Amino acid sequence: MTTSAHPRRRPLLLFAGFGVVALLIAGLLSYFAYPHPDGLDTVILQGCTEVTGGEQLSGDCIAQRADDHALADSPLADYTVRGDEGLLGVSGVVGVLVTLVVAGGLFWLLRPRRADRSRDGDTG
Amino acid sequence: MSGASIAMHMSDGIVDAPTSAVFGLIAAGGLGYALVRARAQLDERTAPMAGLVAAFVFALQMINFPILPGVSGHLLGGALAAILVGPWLGSVCVGIVLIVQALLFADGGLTALGTNITNMAIIGTAVGFGVALALRPLAARGRRWLVAVAFVSAFVNTVVASLGFVLQYAIGGAGGASLGAVAVSMVGLHALIGIGEGIITALTVGAVASARPDLVYLLRGKAPRPRTAPAPQVSPEGSAS
Incomplete structure (x- = not known):
């Protein structure tokens, strides 16, 4: 570990870098995310198959019990x-x-x- | 039930109302306590840093990466936040991310907010930081060691956070799958997600440590113990400037 960093220098550069990287990830990299259910969703969908373009589920799985989000609109x-x-x-x-x-x-x-x-x- | 759309966290209805309420109280109490403990370390450097860490975790949670064909994972962020800004601020950071996602993006049910916060902001952060703290003597040896410690902490954070869901499903699950099947799949998939979480956490912590090691909480010798541990590798006061 380098000890030469200036402990009292205001970390504006690092802050700016952090913010810019976060914006780039959310604004651009997000388009390249893997478009499939995550681990939790996969478990919740186990036992069901998606029908009619993924809008409905057939079979028995945890997701059948899930409610729509109260703020879905x-x-x-x-x-x-x-x-x-x-x-x-x-x-x-x-x-x-x-x-x-x-x-x-x-x-x-x-x-x-x-x-x-x-x-x-x-x-x- | 919107099937294929992006949803990263637990929906309402998966766990019954009493269980959701209990974990809502646990989440509120835990975040409130964390905020009280975090307050003492807030200043004009840590406050913006922690705000940025929260924003960064929000951004990274949008990035689902492949773990198996047709199955993705994404960062939870507890270990990452705790290593950078400490466990108290770190858990509040992840909690705020989950609240913003639930209220603004309809991701993670409103009654499930307590369970989601308990798993990711409290359990994940606490366990991830606990591992990092136990391995801190290694992390202080150098950047490669710190990066390795970040990886291991993040991996454990992900797997244990997934056990939080198994616990909640065991207590008040709505049914639809056997507890054993849920436990095996949750832990198995989150062991794979934990590898991704570990890589992202290691890269992020490594980058911050290269630029400003003094901003990495884990290296600052300020563990949440009352006694001040001997601060390693900080040059004597006054020799700089």
Whole structure:
């Protein structure tokens, strides 16, 4: 591990890099995601087969008991924009920004503010 | 039931209402406690860092990768977040991701939010960080070791988080499959997903450690113990600047 990093340099570059990479992943790489059920969904669908283009299930499986999402009609539902799957990247970017604002904002507001917070005496 | 659309987390109705309610309380209590513990470490560096980690986990959860023909997996993110920003902030980060996904993207049922948060934000993060903490002496040896520790922690995080679902299904499952079949498939598939989770976590932690090792919580010698552990590899105060 290098010890030469400057512990007090503001990590703006790293922050910017983190944010840009997150936006690129959600906005662009998301189009290349493997379009098949994940591990949990696969278990839940075990015993069923999808009929009529995947909209209905036949057979007995856990997924037959699952309810539709209460907010299934919301504008960004299923990572679309009003149902348009082509706008996956747009909804992803919105999600990244909302998550950043909610989490970052919450953490920023909750940080203890002490005027005399000890700063290791780094005045020079 | 929307069959083929992107859904990454548990829907409503899979676990009965009382079980969902109990895990809702566990999730709320756990996240609340984590937030209280996290507060002490929040400052003008850790707050934006943790916000970015949450956003990064959200982005990565969109990327389903193949684990078997026709079966995908995606990052859960607990170990990744905990290694970078600590277990308390880390679990709140993953919890916020799950709340945003449920409320804004209709991914993960509303009554299932407690079970999803318990599995991924609390169990996954706690177990993943526990492994990382146990292996911290190795991680402090160098970047390759840190990357290996990140991989192992993330792998265990994924597998154990999947056991959370098995537990909830055992307690209040709606039926449709035998518990044994659910347990075997969940653990088997999540062992494969855990490899992907491990690779992504290792790459991310390795990249941050290359740029700013001082921003990797696991390396900071600030384990959540009251006594301050001897901080390794930090040059004596005042010698810089």
